[in-house]
Amino acid sequence: MSEVASINPTPVTPHSVLKQTFGYHEFRDGQLAVIEAALSGQDSLVLLPTGGGKSLCYQVPALVMSGLTVVVSPLISLMQDQVAQLQALGIAAEFINNSVQRDEQQIIYQRLHQGEIKLLYVAPEKILQYEFLERLQHLPIALFAIDEAHCVSHWGHDFRPHYCQLQRLKHEFPRVPMMALTATADTATRRDIVQQLGLVQPFIHTGSFDRPNIRYTIEEKFKPMAQLMRYLRSQQGQSGIIYCTSRKRVDEVAEKLAEAGFNVAAYHAGLTNEARHMVQTGFARDDIHIVVATVAFGMGINKPNVRFVLHYDIPKSIEGYYQETGRAGRDGLAAEAILYYDPADIGRVRRFFEDIEDEQRRRVEEQRFAAMASFAEAQTCRRQILLNYFSEYQRHPCGNCDICLNPPKRFDGTLVAQQALSCVYRAEQRFGFGYIVEILRGANTSRIRDNLHHQLSTYGIGKEHSSEFWLSVLRQLVHLGLLEQDITQGAALRLTEAARSVLRSEYALQLAEPRLQAVHVYEDKLAKFNYDRKLFAKLKSLRKELADADDVPPYVVFNDKTLAEMAQKTPTTDSEFLQISGVGFTKLMKYGGPFMQLIENHLARD
Template sequence: MENLALSSKQTNTHTVLKEIFGYSEFRDGQNAVINAVLEAKDALVLLPTGGGKSLCYQIPALTLPGLTVVISPLISLMQDQVAQLQALDIKAEFVNNSLTFEQQQNIYQRLHQGDIKLLYVAPEKVLQYEFKERLRHLNISLFAIDEAHCVSHWGHDFRPHYCRLSELKQHFPVVPMMALTATADTATRRDIVQQLGLNQPYIHTGSFDRPNIRYTIEEKFKPLSQLMRYLKTQKGQSGIIYCTSRKRVDDISQKLADAGFNAAAYHAGMSNEQRQFVQTAFSRDDIHIVVATVAFGMGINKSNVRFVLHYDIPKSIEAYYQETGRAGRDGLAAEAIMYFDPADIGRVKRFFEDIEDEHRRRVEEQRFNAMASFAEAQTCRRQILLNYFSEYQREPCGNCDICLNPPKRFDGTLVAQQALSCVYRAEQRFGLGYIVDVLRGANTSRIRDNQHHALSTYGIGKQHSNEYWLSVLRQLIHHGLLNQDITQGASLHLTEAARAVLKGEYSLQLAEPRLQAKHIYQDKLAQFNYDKKLFAKLRSLRKQLADEDDVPPYVVFNDKTLAEMAQIMPTNDSEFLKVSGVGFTKLSKYGAPFMQLIRNYLAAS
C-alpha cells in the first residue's frame, strides 16, 4: 500500500508541474530529489542559480498533506518568491519584521486552520522559542533550507544563525529536511550535511555549467570609459555592476546617472528604506542598472538580468560564480564581464592579514589564489570554472572571451628589453604609470624633476599607447621578470630572470595586448524564431499588468515565455497552454489580454 501511495504522489507531481507551473517535463535531477523527499528522506540539492532549485521543494509542498517551512536569509527574497507563488494561486506566506503584529496574527491563525501550504521565515525567526512552540502544533511535512552554504564556516556567505538550524532536526526528528544551494565546494558540502544534522541525505549535484552565460575578462585600463562603452551596447537591458567599496559604488552610480543611464546605487551604508526602494524598482524594471557592493546578493530573484559586471576582482571563485549566476536566470543569453588589473591581487591579499584564525586565513588566501589564477588564465574560462567545482570538462566552451577571441602571440623580446631597461635606468623606484610615461615620452614636471627626460629610454615607445605598455609591463610581471613592491608604492624591480632577456639570450613570447574589448553581439532570444515587434508589445502589456497587480513583471511571465508567445502566436486556450511557463492559473489570470493582443497584431499585419 505504501508503494501505491508513493506512486500516486509521483503521478501527482507531474500534474502539478504542468497544470500549476506550466512546464511539461522536469529538469535533470528535479524528479529524483522530489521522490526522495516524498519517501521522507533528507536531501542536499546543489543546482546552479536558475537551475530550478525552488521547484524541488515547492512541488512536494503542494503534494504532501501538511505545511512546508522554507528558511530563507533575506526579506526581499521571501517577498519575491511568495509573490510568484501567490500569482499561481498557491497559498504561500512569509513571516518577518516587515509585517505588522495584526498581519502576523492573521497568518498564525491561517496556519492553525491548515490554510497555508508554504511558509517562508528567516533563520532568526524560526529559532525563537515561541515560534518553535507554535510549529509543534502544526502538521509539518518538510523543512527547506535555502542558500544552505550560509551554514558553513567555509562557505563564502557564512551566517551564525544558520549554524543553529540543526535544532530543527532535534525538535522534529521525523520531518525531512532539504538543504539547497547554488555554490558549494567539497568542503562546504560536507559541512552543510554535518551542521544541519542531515540523516543519510539523498545528494543531488547538478551541473554547475550555465551555458547561456558568456564569461569575459578585460584588462583594466580606463575602467570607467570601458564601462560606458559597454553600457551603450546594452540599452534598456537589466544589469548589475559589482564594486568592492561603497565609495566606488556611489561614485560610479552618480557618473552613470549623469551620463543618462537609468542606474542606482546599493550598499550597506544606505538606509533599509533606500535599499528596499532600489531593489523593488530594479525587480520591476523601473531601474535598469544597479551599482552595488556584495550586499546586493542573494535576494536577486529577477529572471531577466542580462549582464553582471565586476568592476573589481572578487575574493573567491564561489563568490564570482554566485554573483555572475544572477545573470540569465531565464535561460536566455547573458554576459559576465570582469575588469582585471593584476595589481589588485596584492591589494586584496592585504585584507587577509587581518584574519586572526590562521587556518581560516590560509583557506581564504587559497580561495583568492584560485580566483586570481582564473583571471590570469589564457585557457577556456568555463573549463577552469567547472574544474574548480570538480566538474571536469574536456572541450573548450566556445562561449567565453578566450574561445571567441583566442590570444595571439608575438615576439615580444624587443619591447620587453625596452621596458626592462627603462625600469633599470629609472633606478627601480617607480610604478607602472610612471614607467609608461617615460617610455612614451610624456612631458611631465615629475619626469623633468627627476631628469628622466634625459634617459636613453625616454620616448623610445611613443608609437604605442598607454594601454599597450601597461599590458606589456603586466605580462613581464606574470613572466617573473619584474616584481611589484606593494610596500614601496608598487615600485617595479627587475628579477634575476630579467638579465637573460636584456642580454637577448632567448626570444620572449608575449600576448598581443587587447586594447579594445571584442564584444561579439548576441541576440538574447536567438533560439526563438520570434517576431521582435510583437515581443516588444507583449513586454509592454506585461509591464502594465504587473503594475496593476503590484508585482515584478517576471511574476506575470518571463522573457523566455514572451519570446515563445511571439514565436508561436497562440490565439486560443489550447495553443496558449503549449507555451512553456503557462499553466491553468496563468491562463485564467493573464491569457485573455495576451491572446487579444496577438489577435489584434495578426489582424493588423
C-alpha cells in the same frame, strides 16, 4: 458533480503539479529524483546553479504532500520575491520576518493552524526562537527546506552563524525530511553542510554548474570608466548589475553614469532601508535599468532578464563570483559576465583578510582569493575553470568566453604537464604551487634539503624554464581539472583521476602561452529566436501594464522567454496558450484573456 469524481479525485502527482500549476512540460535533469526523495521522507542535498530550478525541488513536493513545508531563507527580499511568485500561481504561501507586523503575524499563525498555508518562508533567526519552535510543534510539518545552505558552512563564502544552529530542527523534528539547497559549494563545503545540518544518509544531487548562455569575459583594466561607458552604450537599455568592492566606488561610478544619461541607481549598506528598498523594487519592475552595487545586492533578486553582470573590481572568491554572475540570464537567454582585472588589485584585496582574527578562517579566505586571482590571470577556457573548481570536469573548451573567442597561442604541453604532475605526486601531494616550482627548478633551499626532495627524480627537471612559466603551467593544470587544491590542507596540490590519461600520454595536452592583453568580444546578447519582434515588444508593454496594476514585478506575470514563445507561436485559444512554457491554469485564467486578445489584434493588422 458526479459521485465517481468525488470518490476518486484526480491524484496529485509531481508531473501534474509541474504542468497545471507551474506551466512547465517536463522536469529538468535531476529535479524529479530530488522530489521523489523528499516524498519518500529522505533528507537531501541539492546543488544546482542559480537559475537551475532549485526552488521547484521543494515547491513541487510541498504541493503534493499534505502538511506544511517550511523554507529557511536568509533575506527578507528573497522571501518576499518567492512568495509573490507563488501567490501569483495561486499557491498559499506566506513569509514571517521582521517586516511583518505582529497583528499580521497572528493572522498567519491562525491560517497555519487551520491548514490554509502550504509554504511558509522564515529567517534562520526566527525559526530558532523558542516560541516559534513551540508553534511548529503543533503543526503538521511535511518538509524543511534550507535555502542558500552554503551559509551553514565555515568553509562557505557566506558563512552565517545562525545557520549553524539549524541542526536543532533535526533534533526537534527527527522524522521530518530536510532538503538543503545551494548554488555554490565546493567539496569541503558540501561535506560540512551535511555534517552541520545533521542530514541523515542524504540523497545528494549535483546538477551541472554550467550556464552555457552566459559568456565570460575578462578585460584588463586600463581606463575602467571609459571601458564601462563604451560597453553600456552597446546594451541599448538592457538590465544589468555592476559590482564594486566599496561603497565609495559604488557612489562614484553611479554618479558618473547618471551624468552620462544612463538609467542607473546605487545600492549599498550605507543607504537607508527605504532607499535600498526603492532601488531593489525599481530594478525588479524594470523602472531602473542598471544597479551599481556592493555584493550586498543580489541574493534576493529573482529577476530573470538581467542581461549582464559586470565586476568593476575583482571578487574575493570564485564562489562569490559564480553566484554573482549567475544572476545574469536566469531566463536562459543569452547574457554576459564581465570582469575588469588589474593585477595591482591583488595586494589591495589581500589586505582585507588581515583583519580576520580566526587564523584558519583567514587562511581559507586567502586561498579562495588565490583561486580567484588565478582565474583572472588564466589563459584557459573560463568555463572549464569554473566547472572544474566545482568538481565538474570538462575536457573541451566552451566556445563562449573571451579565451575561446579570442584564443591565446597554444603549444604541446604534454611533456611539461607530465613533469609537473609527476613532481606533485613524488612530493606526496602535500605542497602548494611555490614549493613544487622550487623542486622543478632545482632550488637549493633548506626546506627542500630537510624534506630530502633534492633526491627526487623530478628535482631540477625544469630548470630551463622560469618560475613564472611553471606557475602558469601548474595553474592551467588546476584549471583543466588535472590538479586540485585542498583548501583544508593549506592548498596542497593533489592529482585528480583525470591526470592519469595525461601521465600515460593517452592524448596530447595543449597549454596556453602567456597573453599580455585580453580582447573583449562585443556581440548582441539577445538570442537569435525566430519570433515576431514587434509582437514581442507589444507583449512586454502589456506585461508591464498588468504587473503595475497588480503591484508586482513584470516577471511575476511572465518572463521574457515565455513572451518570446508567445511571439513565436501566437496562441489564441486556451489550449494553445497552455502549451506555452511557463503558463499554468492560474495564469491562463488571470492573464490569458488580455494576452490572447493582443495577439489576435496583432495578427488581424498583419
